Amino acid sequence: MTTSSASQSGRLDPGSGIASERRRLTNLAYRMLGSLADAEDVVQETYARWYGMSAERRAAVVSPGGWLTKAAGRICLDLLGSARARRERYVGEWLPEPLPDRTGLVGGRVGGAEGDAVDPADRVTMDESVHMAFLVVLESMTPAERVAFVLHDVFRYPFPEVAEIVGRSPAACRQLAASARRRVRTARRPAAxxxxxxxxxxxxxxxxxxxxxxxxxxxxxxxxxxxxxxxxxxxxxxxxxxxxxxxxxxxxxxxxxxxxxxxxxxxxxxxxxxxxxxxxxxxxxxxxxxxxxxxxxxxxxxxxxxxxxxxx
Incomplete structure (x- = not known):
């Protein structure tokens, strides 16, 4: 992945209003990829693309947070496609990277306004979405299913916004999320x-x-x-x-x-x-x-x- 001096050093322009997006983007990318290391790389690449634009182009972005989410989502989608080939060459079973007690990656629901109702019984909490059993189920999904499901059902982005990231129609993304939801429902065995x-x-x-x-x-x-x-x-x-x-x-x-x-x-x-x-x-x-x-x-x-x- 490419980097810029700003993203490589970890210093973000506090006046740009985007420095506070790093935790949310890491939350998003970890759930999409199942790897904290890859998630952090995605965030670095996302900021590199942001700072790779001219100051004029950055100033013209109405919603920097939305721009960053779209960029990170597309990077994750590309990585998920290549990850399948890498995991076929992996020695033994591949499991998601285990996460220590980092409350910033577990708690705090984020995302846009909910535009498509989901049965409350099917709703996934932010805490649950980081459990190992849940991440293992995500591994069984296609890249498009996983991205659409995580964005909509976990982070509550409406399907028109999901569609812009996945590159499909809102109706197609709704079907992807529904298919993913069935997988989760089948595998779920909730216990106190x-x-x-x-x-x-x-x-x-x-x-x-x-x-x-x-x-x-x-x-x-x-x-x-x-x-x-x-x-x-x-x-x-x-x-x-x-x-x-x-x-x-x-x-x-x-x-x-x-x-x-x-x-x-x-x-x-x-x-x-x-x-x-x-x-x-x-x-x-x-x-x-x-x-x-x-x-x-x-x-x-x-x-x-x-x-x-x-x-x-």
């Missing part, structure tokens, strides 16, 4: 936050106590664990299915690394676990739960995706 947190805490306690029976009892019979190592560090390359198999894998990790420690941390807006060895984060675990227990554990081990956790 208290239930989720209790299961995660019990999992940590049972793992530390080497209580195999308790670990098995906390997992749904069809529980799955999906690791993401990118081939950079040792890990199985396929999802592990079945609670006994999942427990066997986690106990093997503890036996292979006796000094490993599991700590409770906020992962993508929910309680998760962080595995550390000598104070260094080596794995970030995100969980999905249902009434029957823990249904999915996502284990991010690729060091390139753990950079945000070095100071977390």
């Amino acid at each position: 936050a208290g239930h989720h947190d209790a299961l995660v805490r019990e999992f940590r306690r049972a793992w530390a106590a080497k209580d195999i029976g308790a670990l098995v009892g906390l997992l749904d019979p069809g529980a799955t664990s999906t690791p993401d190592s990118g081939g950079v560090v040792p890990a199985v390359l396929r999802p592990i299915v079945g609670r006994e198999e999942v427990v066997r894998a986690f106990t093997a990790i503890r036996d292979l690394q006796p000094g490993i420690e599991l700590l409770e941390r906020t992962v993508n807006g929910q309680l998760g676990l962080v595995a550390q060895v000598d104070g260094v984060t080596v794995t970030v675990l995100a969980f999905d739960v249902a009434d029957g227990g823990i249904t999915h554990i996502w284990a991010m081990r690729n060091p390139e995706k753990l950079r945000a956790w070095t100071a977390a």
Whole structure:
């Protein structure tokens, strides 16, 4: 991506009225791409394009925030298209980059006025839209579906504005969002936050106590664990299915690394676990739960995706 001196140094002209847009654009791009590193690159490129225009052209822009959103959305759409090819070459399973407790990326609804009604039961909150289970569902969508859905259903941009970014008609964008909404509805298994947190805490306690029976009892019979190592560090390359198999894998990790420690941390807006060895984060675990227990554990081990956790 290209950069300008202003965007590369991170210094934005406070008088332009656009400096405050950075957090919103990062929110948007992270949900579209599932990668904080890529989201930050998108924001840099967006500002580079802004400052690449002449002062006269910038002054003529009626809504700088709208211009930046449109530019960022189009960059994300292009990146999502190329990302599919890159992920086909990725070693093992590709998972979204886990996010530490950054309230600026989790809370605060933003976006334009709502112009198209959505069933309240289908509405996605800003907090929910950053949960790992939700981001994994987004990965199953086409680039156009994902951009239209995130812009409209999450950030509440009306379809005429979405259409300008996606490059399709408002009616076509409405259909894209509806298709994406069906995917989310099918995958959604809402559980109370208290239930989720209790299961995660019990999992940590049972793992530390080497209580195999308790670990098995906390997992749904069809529980799955999906690791993401990118081939950079040792890990199985396929999802592990079945609670006994999942427990066997986690106990093997503890036996292979006796000094490993599991700590409770906020992962993508929910309680998760962080595995550390000598104070260094080596794995970030995100969980999905249902009434029957823990249904999915996502284990991010690729060091390139753990950079945000070095100071977390």
